[in-house]
Amino acid sequence: MSKTIVVLGGSMAGLNIVHRLLKYTLPHEPDLKVILVSKNSHFYWNCASPRGVLPGLIPDEEYIQAIAPGLDKYPLESNEFIVGSATGVDKTSRQVTVSTADGTRQLKYDYLVIATGARCTEDTLPWKANNTxxxxxxxxxxxxxxxxxxxxxxxxxxxxxxxxxxxxxxxxxxxxxxxxxxxxxxxxxxxxxxxxxxxxxxxxxxxxxxxxxxxxxxxxxxxxxxxxxxxxxxxxxxxxxxxxxMVPNTEFLPAEWLTDRKYLNVDEHFQVVGEKGVWSLGDAVSRPRASFPETEAQGGAVHKNIEAVLKGKHQSRVKGLPADIFICSMGRSRGVGRIGWVPAPSIAIWAMKGRTLGRERTPKYVDGSAF
Incomplete structure (x- = not known):
């Protein structure tokens, strides 16, 4: 019996799940179909935005790349990429309403992954890819x-x-x-x-x-x-x-899925509380601290839980990183931060983050080699 998984959001969390499903789950679930819905046709490595907004430092294509070519290597019938905005979810009929340039579509899902992220309260600057x-x-x-x-x-x-x-x-x-x-x-x-x-x-x-x-x-x-x-x-x-x-992009979802701050309310498996077969990760979830290492870790764990459900097995608790990391680049040669409670040397932060702001990961997210 065919199974359809709809993934909402084409940024770090969404591409993480989509590529993992198509690379690792599809080979033993040949009737699986993955549908990705994203407002933006391109993946945006927004970790580089504090440097990217400065003129002449980073070419656009080094941290903004088209999503579709990375999905072309998978069987055509196994995936679909829709550029559009989710405007509603009917949990009874298990359908997502999507607005596209060509009109409105209704997507029937067996499983749903919400990775729509968050936006700045003053959304006039390019810190997030919330538009086209x-x-x-x-x-x-x-x-x-x-x-x-x-x-x-x-x-x-x-x-x-x-x-x-x-x-x-x-x-x-x-x-x-x-x-x-x-x-x-x-x-x-x-x-x-x-x-x-x-x-x-x-x-x-x-x-x-x-x-x-x-x-x-x-x-x-x-x-x-x-x-x-x-x-x-x-x-x-x-x-x-x-x-x-930050404001989570969750206004189109059923109110009972959300916390009082409008984030997705998830359990230890990052499954939406009270709703089987619906998961969320990334900035649309209120915990823990938003960061790309946390999102990457969540992606691996949520993917394993989806696979477990497909096989009729029990899900596992989604664990955070072994140590909380907080590092800030201060230009192209220095930085400040910590790993756990231990202050990190400036040269270490430069090597980990400040040198490139991680933009070399852009093509790896697009083609799935990051996962």
Missing amino acids: YEELIESIHRTQENIKQAKHIVVAGAGATGVELCGELKFEYKDKQVLLLCADEKLVGGDSCHASIEKQLKSMHVEIKKSARVEDTKTLDNGKTEITLSNGEKITTDYYMATMG
Whole structure:
């Protein structure tokens, strides 16, 4: 009897599952069909975005590549790639409604994997691939041009993306003024390496303003941006770059599948609570810390659980990484972070992340060789 698995989302989590199913499950489940639905026709290695938005540093094709060619090597009848947006899920009929350029489709599923990720609350910058390929490329190039022209830049949000962006900006542009707005008293959510990150940014002459929550922004007649903070203070800048806040892409799903913060509510198997045959992973799930090593590990474990269900066996608990890793690149030659509770040397972070920001993994995700 044929089985259809619909995977929603063509980023790190979604491609992880799709390639594992087609490489490892299909050979012993020949009637399996995998349908991938993605808003973007291209895979975006967004870990490279804090450097990719700087003009002239990374060619687009090194971290943005078409998804379809990587699926062509599998049997034609075993997979389908649909460029479109999931707009609804009927859990009773087990159908997904998908909006495409050619109209609306209804996809019947036996099993469903939700890997739709999350987006920034201020979704004007290319930190995620939440729209079409054309819109993503246009956003990157527009951002590059704005950075090139700006003499004063405000970065709002002192999480990993914000601090890496500040480090990249000051590494490349010693003459630009860069101000980092942190809504809290400590950078990166108070992680144990926050003081080291702050020290490194200050040594690069990044100005840091803490307890500075953005209340409003307004574009002025001269093209500059006026930022109003929650305490009433106003800051004018040539270019405002927001990196704070994440919203899961789950608004099309049944409300009972979600937590109060709208993330997927999953059990120890990363199966949606109360719903057999439906799994979720990546940024659409609220735990643990979002990172590509965690997502890769989840992909392997969720794939094994899908295989277990197909074989009528018990699923296994999805385990996290053996050690929590938090590392931030600070330009092309340095970095700050930790492995577990142990501070990592700057040269080690450069080797692990800062040298390339992992963009060599882009073609490996696309062709499946990463898995």
